[in-house]
Amino acid sequence: MYALEINNLEKTYENKLHALKGVDLKVQEGDFFALLGPNGAGKSTLIGIVSSLVNKTGGKVKIFGHDTETDLNQGKTCLGVVPQEVNFSFWESCMEIVLNQAGYYGISRKVAYDRAEKYFTKLGMWDKRNDRSRTLSGGLKRRLMIARSLMHEPNLLILDEPTAGVDVELRRSMWDFLLEINRNGTTIVLTTHYLEEAENLCRNIAIIDKGNIIEDTSMKSLLGKLNTCIYLLELCNSCEILPEIDEFQLRRIDSMTLEVEVLREQNLNQLFEYLDKCNIQVGNIRSKSNRLEELFIRLLNNKDEIHNGQ
Amino acid sequence: MGNERILIAFITIIIKEVSRFLRIWGQTILPPAVSMTLYFIIFGSLIGPRIGRMDGFEYMEFIAPGLIMMSVINNSYSNVVASFFGAKFQRHIEEMLIAPIPNSVILTGYVIGGVARGLVVGLVVTIVAMFFTKLQIHNYFIVVSVVFLTAVLFSLGGFINAVYAKTFDDISIIPTFVLTPLIYLGGIFYSIELLPDFWEGISKLNPILYMVNAFRYGILGVSDIEIGYAFTIIFVFIILLAGFALTLLKRGTGLKS
Numbered sequence: 001m002y003a004l005e006i007n008n009l010e011k012t013y014e015n016k017l018h019a020l021k022g023v024d025l026k027v028q029e030g031d032f033f034a035l036l037g038p039n040g041a042g043k044s045t046l047i048g049i050v051s052s053l054v055n056k057t058g059g060k061v062k063i064f065g066h067d068t069e070t071d072l073n074q075g076k077t078c079l080g081v082v083p084q085e086v087n088f089s090f091w092e093s094c095m096e097i098v099l100n101q102a103g104y105y106g107i108s109r110k111v112a113y114d115r116a117e118k119y120f121t122k123l124g125m126w127d128k129r130n131d132r133s134r135t136l137s138g139g140l141k142r143r144l145m146i147a148r149s150l151m152h153e154p155n156l157l158i159l160d161e162p163t164a165g166v167d168v169e170l171r172r173s174m175w176d177f178l179l180e181i182n183r184n185g186t187t188i189v190l191t192t193h194y195l196e197e198a199e200n201l202c203r204n205i206a207i208i209d210k211g212n213i214i215e216d217t218s219m220k221s222l223l224g225k226l227n228t229c230i231y232l233l234e235l236c237n238s239c240e241i242l243p244e245i246d247e248f249q250l251r252r253i254d255s256m257t258l259e260v261e262v263l264r265e266q267n268l269n270q271l272f273e274y275l276d277k278c279n280i281q282v283g284n285i286r287s288k289s290n291r292l293e294e295l296f297i298r299l300l301n302n303k304d305e306i307h308n309g310q
Numbered sequence: 311m312g313n314e315r316i317l318i319a320f321i322t323i324i325i326k327e328v329s330r331f332l333r334i335w336g337q338t339i340l341p342p343a344v345s346m347t348l349y350f351i352i353f354g355s356l357i358g359p360r361i362g363r364m365d366g367f368e369y370m371e372f373i374a375p376g377l378i379m380m381s382v383i384n385n386s387y388s389n390v391v392a393s394f395f396g397a398k399f400q401r402h403i404e405e406m407l408i409a410p411i412p413n414s415v416i417l418t419g420y421v422i423g424g425v426a427r428g429l430v431v432g433l434v435v436t437i438v439a440m441f442f443t444k445l446q447i448h449n450y451f452i453v454v455s456v457v458f459l460t461a462v463l464f465s466l467g468g469f470i471n472a473v474y475a476k477t478f479d480d481i482s483i484i485p486t487f488v489l490t491p492l493i494y495l496g497g498i499f500y501s502i503e504l505l506p507d508f509w510e511g512i513s514k515l516n517p518i519l520y521m522v523n524a525f526r527y528g529i530l531g532v533s534d535i536e537i538g539y540a541f542t543i544i545f546v547f548i549i550l551l552a553g554f555a556l557t558l559l560k561r562g563t564g565l566k567s
Contacts, residue, residue: 048567076409103323
């Protein structure tokens with residue numbers, strides 16, 4: 001069964017903005033799925049429709065087989081949402097917020113309290129439980145929204161940029177937490193601008209741009225489409241003149257750094273041999289950018305180029 | 311969602327709403343007590359003796375039911391309009407909208423919150439009134455039912471106002487330009503029998519007149535209108551407003567894009 005099944009989803013806003021143009025998307029149960037796209041691509045509209053906060057213009061949405069037109073409330077019980085922007089009452093304490101959310105799903109106070117303790121502890125904010133939400137830092141607010149979304153233990157969790165504005169350490173701990181709940185059976189759909197995050201966490205990926213899904217595949221297969229890798233070579237000694245090597249495209253960044261584009265079928269050892277012959281010693285080598293980031297930019301700029309394997 | 315779960319959701323909304331206005335009692339309960347005390351001092355003690363008796367009662371005694379009703383109307387309305395608009399403004403209304411709560415439960419929860427504040431403030435104002443005049447209840451059933459139904463009616467009104475409101479100005483326009491004039495012209499301070507026939511007829515188009523008079527009848531036993539007619543008007547308005555509010559929730563007006 002699909003955790004989320006979207007067919008021909010259309011959304012046109014009152015201002016005539018055609019935000020979604022017949023989107024089809026399927027997310028398998030148990031998946032950790034990335035939904036990527038530039039700002040204004042339609043990600044939040046899509047999430048808004050799935051979570052019934054935005055009215056769709058056309059198409060169908062099913063959450064674990066429950067059609068949101070005919071069986072909305074059953075669909076809602078399967079769904080948890082962590083929105084992009086903070087949307088809790090600033091006047092309530094963290095505990096009040098999560099207990100109320102559980103109450104909206106018909107969960108008794110006792111059960112809700114136990115769950116609140118579990119999730120607050122896991123997210124490292126148990127000692128903040130009685131603090132007013134407005135006093136929390138940005139990272140804690142994000143964690144509070146994650147805890148709140150899990151109070152009814154949904155089968156499908158949608159996270160709309162959950163780590164935006166969160167420091168690196170906290171982001172890593174949130175990744176561990178999300179991987180754990182995914183391992184325990186919760187299907188996760190993640191939107192993020194940190195492509196490293198999507199690459200590390202997600203098994204499948206869809207890229208949306210201007211209201212269309214332009215790529216929907218497994219992460220492995222998508223990354224496999226990237227035919228080249230760009231490396232930065234940090235040199236041991238200064239290089240004033242760029243050596244001419246036919247097989248590799250070299251570019252001089254500065255006297256101590258070279259950039260090289262390596263095709264998938266090319267061998268790095270070969271490059272080092274050529275450089276050695278030119279008396280250039282490489283002290284360190286690193287990838288110029290995240291692979292998914294490279295692909296993402298190329299896809300948005302020219303998706304045909306990728307499809308043709310160029 | 312089963313009935314038990316719906317009940318939990320309903321109770322959760324009520325607890326949230328009641329604790330909201332109790333938490334800020336300095337803004338919700340105290341001000342009406344202060345302003346009603348001033349009404350009693352100025353209109354009852356200072357001006358009242360010069361006006362004399364009205365419908366056979368001391369002026370202070372005559373205006374007390376209307377002032378209590380005015381507090382109930384204002385507070386039940388403003389509780390729901392402020393709370394629901396605040397939830398929209400801070401976007402935490404989304405917590406409810408994504409949950410499997412029937413619209414009728416959301417509406418009833420907010421209305422009960424408004425009714426609770428209306429009744430609490432009504433009780434406080436009644437206690438204040440007892441310092442100035444004696445209140446002998448003529449008909450308990452009518453007093454309780456009219457005050458409850460009126461609070462329900464104006465809570466529904468507040469809810470609809472909040473659904474349409476886009477700014478904080480929008481939640482004060484109706485109370486300032488519609489509700490307050492209707493309340494003041496609703497026979498709180500005078501009997502409409504004192505008015506010329508034309509204005510008496512116009513006054514009878516004001517629904518608040520029926521609520522004030524029905525409540526006054528429950529306390530003093532006198533009224534300018536038929537009590538049965540008053541109940542009919544209140545019920546009709548409740549049904550119309552509840553139906554309209556549910557339609558707005560179903561459509562997502564003011565809530566969903």
